[in-house]
Amino acid sequence: MTGSLVVSHVSTWSLIVELFSIFVVEGAIILAVANRKSRWIKRAHRLARESGIELPSRLEDRVARRLRNEYLAFLAVYPFFLLPMLLFSIRTANQGATHWTTWFPWLALLLPVLLVCYSFATVLVARWNSPGSTRVSHFRQISIREAFTPSENLTLAAGVGATVALIMWGLVQVHAGTRWWICDLVAVAVATMLWWRMEVAVMRLPSMASDATELDWDDVLRFRRVRSLAVSAAWLPPFVIFLLDFYVDLSLTHFQHVGVLLIYIPVAAMVGVYLIFRQGRQLWRLEGR
Amino acid sequence: MTILRIDAESTVPPFEQIRSQLVAAIKSGQLEPEDQLPTVRKLAADLGLAANTVARAYRELELAGIIVTRGRHGTFVAGSLPAKKEAGVRSAAAFVQRMRELGIGDAETLAIIRNEIDRHRSPSQSKLRPTS
Numbered sequence: 001m002t003g004s005l006v007v008s009h010v011s012t013w014s015l016i017v018e019l020f021s022i023f024v025v026e027g028a029i030i031l032a033v034a035n036r037k038s039r040w041i042k043r044a045h046r047l048a049r050e051s052g053i054e055l056p057s058r059l060e061d062r063v064a065r066r067l068r069n070e071y072l073a074f075l076a077v078y079p080f081f082l083l084p085m086l087l088f089s090i091r092t093a094n095q096g097a098t099h100w101t102t103w104f105p106w107l108a109l110l111l112p113v114l115l116v117c118y119s120f121a122t123v124l125v126a127r128w129n130s131p132g133s134t135r136v137s138h139f140r141q142i143s144i145r146e147a148f149t150p151s152e153n154l155t156l157a158a159g160v161g162a163t164v165a166l167i168m169w170g171l172v173q174v175h176a177g178t179r180w181w182i183c184d185l186v187a188v189a190v191a192t193m194l195w196w197r198m199e200v201a202v203m204r205l206p207s208m209a210s211d212a213t214e215l216d217w218d219d220v221l222r223f224r225r226v227r228s229l230a231v232s233a234a235w236l237p238p239f240v241i242f243l244l245d246f247y248v249d250l251s252l253t254h255f256q257h258v259g260v261l262l263i264y265i266p267v268a269a270m271v272g273v274y275l276i277f278r279q280g281r282q283l284w285r286l287e288g289r
Numbered sequence: 290m291t292i293l294r295i296d297a298e299s300t301v302p303p304f305e306q307i308r309s310q311l312v313a314a315i316k317s318g319q320l321e322p323e324d325q326l327p328t329v330r331k332l333a334a335d336l337g338l339a340a341n342t343v344a345r346a347y348r349e350l351e352l353a354g355i356i357v358t359r360g361r362h363g364t365f366v367a368g369s370l371p372a373k374k375e376a377g378v379r380s381a382a383a384f385v386q387r388m389r390e391l392g393i394g395d396a397e398t399l400a401i402i403r404n405e406i407d408r409h410r411s412p413s414q415s416k417l418r419p420t421s
Contacts, residue, residue: 133297137335139314141325141363206334212292 019086023079030075040064051220052282059217066221074122081118089244093251100248101173105180107244108167112191112237119232120198123225132210142219142286144199147226149280155273159234162269164188166241195233202226219284227277235273242266291319295336303338307346315355315366322368326356329364353378 033039044063048055055063088107092100148156167184176184202225209215246262291314295306314320326332329347333340347364350356354374357367388398 134294135297135336136292136294137332138327139291139293139311139320139324141327141331143325204328204331206331208335208337215292 016083016087019083023083027075031072034068034072034075037064040068043067047220047224050281051224051284053216053220053284054213055217056213059213063217063221070123070225073124077118077121081114085240085244089247089251092244092248097248097252100245104170104174105176105184107241108170108184109180109187111240112163112188113194115236115240116191116195116198116233119195119229119236122232123202123229134210136209136211136215137207138215142203144196144203144226146286147203147223147280147283148230149283151276152227152280155276156230156234159231159238159273160188160192162235162238163241166238170241170245191233191237195229198233199226199229202229216284219286223284227280231273231277235269239266239270293332293336295338297337303336304342304346304349307332307336307343308349311346311350312355320366322366324366326364326366353381 041060041064044060044067045055047063047067088103092103145153164185167188168181171181171184202222205222207215207218207222209218243266250260293307293310293314295303297303299306301309311320311326320326326347327335329340329343332338333343336343347356347358351358351364354367356364358364385398388401393401
């Protein structure tokens with residue numbers, strides 16, 4: 001889609017209108033799919049199987065609704081991120097390498113922080129509600145460190161490392177001044193701190209459970225949110241920078257470049273991250289701690 | 290991991306439910322020394338209680354030397370008590386046990402203790418803090 005738009009050199013406004021109408025149509029289809037209750041109940045059971053937790057019929061609806069809300073929250077935030085990125089890449093492809101080199105330091109400055117905020121917004125969904133007169137909670141404070149295995153911690157650190165490496169590589173390529181080097185690296189540090197604060201905020205949200213099963217489900221969903229926030233905050237920035245650079249590079253060579261095979265690098269990285277993060281799906285049990 | 294349960298319809302006050310369950314968890318080893326407890330605000334929100342109720346339970350446990358608060362780092366299960374305090378806690382436990390054997394209620398037991406504290410207060414302390 002984007003390739004043909006680049007070639008035709010359409011105006012920015014008609015492009016926005018076209019993209020907006022695509023989003024509206026896609027949104028309508030996705031909303032129609034999202035309203036199918038049976039689909040979310042099936043997903044809830046799959047999550048229960050993967051997490052090693054029982055899903056009693058009285059909780060089916062609540063878990064299914066929660067999963068649907070998470071999905072809708074993701075959909076609500078997704079165009080706000082995707083649309084500017086798409087416009088930016090198309091504009092760069094139209095205007096040539098100068099545009100990319102001029103804007104790269106700005107992108108490196110804003111992208112990590114924006115992606116952390118974007119990832120946080122996608123995990124912000126309604127709280128688990130409990131109507132009972134009995135309320136339960138954990139005896140002790142559960143720390144964020146307990147939500148990750150050592151290899152997952154390493155993977156997250158590798159994600160931050162990849163972000164820093166890609167930004168530094170980009171700054172070298174565009175011959176950025178010292179001021180940009182300082183600002184961009186400080187921005188990565190700020191994004192990391194912001195991510196940590198957001199993780200703490202998610203971990204400390206009230207649980208509102210009336211029995212042990214509800215509390216277990218609250219833990220499953222909380223750990224899931226903390227873990228998905230961590231993965232997207234650590235791995236989305238290098239992924240997006242790589243894809244933008246890849247797209248710009250290919251569009252400048254009219255998609256004739258052999259470098260098209262490079263697309264397998266982020267794909268392999270994502271598969272690796274997914275496989276590593278499968279290990280810790282039952283950490284919510286807090287066994288042996 | 291066992292859980293803290295609060296029954297809003299119970300006749301036992303919520304702060305006492307928290308206090309007694311925490312003591313039981315520490316005694317049984319479910320909570321170990323240096324384990325961090327949830328913050329007052331988090332526990333209050335989890336259990337649907339006022340922050341003051343949880344704070345009161347924590348305060349009493351802290352006074353008994355069972356937990357310690359380390360400023361903004363949070364509240365932790367205390368390590369082993371100093372010998373003097375340990376002896377005091379043992380005497381208090383024996384006293385409470387005896388009062389229960391005698392059929393004296395908790396409120397009355399507390400009133401007796403308060404009265405005895407006031408009676409044994411030195412004159413200088415009395416001037417500083419007049420008894421009600």
